[in-house]
Amino acid sequence: MKRRNVWKGVVIGAAAGAAFSLLFKKEEKQDRLSFPMKLKQWRQSIEEMEEDVGFIMKKIKDIAEKTPEVIEIAKEVYNWKKDDRPRIK
Template structure:
């Protein structure tokens, strides 16, 4: 998943650079660095969300086990 995100961002970066061939090298490097920084921030956000999901998974599994073990008459009714 991480590789796909990096590949997609790199592909978009190359397309953007093709349109901006007339820019100077320092300008291109500055834009490339900015893009890399944005990707790093995005990856940090994604990794934080994955960590949150991993922390919540045991709680969700336990709740499902408890709900499944209830007698049918004791289960909450959803209308």
């Protein structure tokens, strides 16, 4: 299984779980709400989660794009001679 499929499944599963937990949350205030109001809240929650998932996916993409560059820098630093390495105080 590809990494993208795994992450996509994790994100979708988390979003679905959060939506269901918000929809079926038992509190006095929500028990008094009508079904259309619950649907409106559910829709707002889904829209917020959609924005959050988009942000997270963008950050994952950014990390994936930077990873080869970071690995190359780490290899260069590792291959420096001991005398050439910068001193960290």
